[in-house]
Amino acid sequence: MSQRAAKLDFPVSQVRRYLEPGPIVLVSSARGNERNIMTMGWHTVMEFTPSLIGCVISGGNHSFGLIRESGECVINLPTTKLTDIVVGIGNTSGADIDKFEHFGLTAEPATRVKAPLIAECHANFECKLADDGLVDKYNFFIFEVVKAHVATSPKHPQTLHYEGDGVFMVSGKIISRRKLFRPGML
Numbered sequence: 617m618s619q620r621a622a623k624l625d626f627p628v629s630q631v632r633r634y635l636e637p638g639p640i641v642l643v644s645s646a647r648g649n650e651r652n653i654m655t656m657g658w659h660t661v662m663e664f665t666p667s668l669i670g671c672v673i674s675g676g677n678h679s680f681g682l683i684r685e686s687g688e689c690v691i692n693l694p695t696t697k698l699t700d701i702v703v704g705i706g707n708t709s710g711a712d713i714d715k716f717e718h719f720g721l722t723a724e725p726a727t728r729v730k731a732p733l734i735a736e737c738h739a740n741f742e743c744k745l746a747d748d749g750l751v752d753k754y755n756f757f758i759f760e761v762v763k764a765h766v767a768t769s770p771k772h773p774q775t776l777h778y779e780g781d782g783v784f785m786v787s788g789k790i791i792s793r794r795k796l797f798r799p800g801m802l
C-alpha cells in the first residue's frame with residue numbers, strides 16, 4: 617500500500633492550521649492598577665539560554681499597550697479544564713471588563729514582574745520584554761522568561777492547540793525516541 621496520501625492545492629492563508637501547534641497560552645499583564653489577560657497561539661521558542669520566546673500581539677488588543685509600556689507579562693499555560701474560559705478571554709476586551717473577575721480567575725503576585733500569575737493555570741512564566749525591534753513592523757515581541765512556576769503533576773498536562781475556525785486539538789499520547797537522540801540534543 618502506498619505511503620503517500622493524495623494532496624490538493626491548499627490556500628496559503630490557511631497554512632496556519634498545520635503550523636500553529638500551540639499550546640494556547642493566556643498572557644497576563646498589568647499597568648498601574650489595571651490588569652488584563654489575552655489568549656495567544658502565535659508564539660515560538662527562540663533560545664534556551666537566555667530563555668527567549670517570540671510572540672505576536674496584535675496592536676488592536678488592549679493587552680498590546682499594557683505589555684509594551686510595562687515591558688512585562690506572564691505567559692500562563694491553561695489545560696482543557698479552562699477551555700471555555702480560554703475562548704471567552706480571547707473574545708472579550710480588557711478595555712470593557714476585568715477578565716480576572718469576569719472569568720473567576722485568581723491573580724497571584726509574581727516574583728520578578730508586576731503582571732499577575734493566573735493561579736488556575738498549570739504553569740506560569742514571568743517574562744520581561746527583551747527586544748521590541750520587530751514590534752512596529754510585525755507586532756512581534758521577544759520576551760525573556762526570568763522566572764518559571766510549574767505544577768508538579770500531571771507530568772503531561774492536557775493542553776489546547778488551536779487549529780483555527782473555533783477548533784482545538786488536545787495534546788494526547790506521549791511517545792519517546794530518547795535513545796535515538798544525539799547527546800546534548802534533548
Ligand SMILES: Cc1cc2nc3c(=O)[nH]c(=O)nc-3n(C[C@H](O)[C@H](O)[C@H](O)COP(=O)(O)O)c2cc1C
Nearest residue numbers: 654655656657658673674677678679706708709710
Ligand atoms: C484561540 C485564540 C488564539 C489567539 N491567539 C492570538 C495571538 O497569538 N495573538 C493575538 O494578538 N491575538 C490572539 N488572539 C486574540 C486575542 O486573544 C483577542 O483579541 C483578545 O480579545 C485580546 O484581549 P485584550 O483586547 O483584552 O488584550 C487569540 C484568540 C483566540 C481565541
